[in-house]
Amino acid sequence: MSSEVFELILQGKIPAQKVFENEFVFAFKDIHPLANIHILFIHKQKTKDLQEMMTTHPEQIQQIMMAIAHYAREMGLDKSGYRIVSNVGAQAGQSVFYTHIHLLAGEVLGGFGRVKI
Numbered sequence: 001m002s003s004e005v006f007e008l009i010l011q012g013k014i015p016a017q018k019v020f021e022n023e024f025v026f027a028f029k030d031i032h033p034l035a036n037i038h039i040l041f042i043h044k045q046k047t048k049d050l051q052e053m054m055t056t057h058p059e060q061i062q063q064i065m066m067a068i069a070h071y072a073r074e075m076g077l078d079k080s081g082y083r084i085v086s087n088v089g090a091q092a093g094q095s096v097f098y099t100h101i102h103l104l105a106g107e108v109l110g111g112f113g114r115v116k117i
């Protein structure tokens with residue numbers, strides 16, 4: 001999948017279940033949830049993956065992390081726990097080439113490694 005799907009979501013051209021938005025960050029429910037709570041956090045200014053973001057716009061990762069911390073507090077996940085993951089590149093399983101952070105929570109989570117997130 002290209003990056004287009006997330007650009008269209010940001011433009012409001014395809015629907016998404018928004019859970020958070022501020023001037024920098026947009027967050028919405030993953031369409032194929034892998035946990036009771038599965039949210040994708042993206043920056044409104046596009047990069048293709050976290051590696052590019054950290055190289056060209058390192059301030060964006062702080063803006064996303066602050067949004068995640070805010071959302072986690074609002075949802076009580078700071079108490080119960082949550083996992084954040086970002087797939088970088090095809091071998092890691094990245095399928096949408098628009099930087100995004102997965103937040104998984106709402107249940108006891110399983111393993112890592114060869115498990116596709």
Ligand code: AMP
Nearest residue numbers: 005029030031032087093094095096117
């Ligand atoms: P990744 O495989 O790490 O690139 O993650 C891409 C994620 O985007 C997957 O978990 C997909 O389920 C999710 N996804 C793809 N299209 C949509 C969509 N239209 N709305 C919400 N999530 C989507």
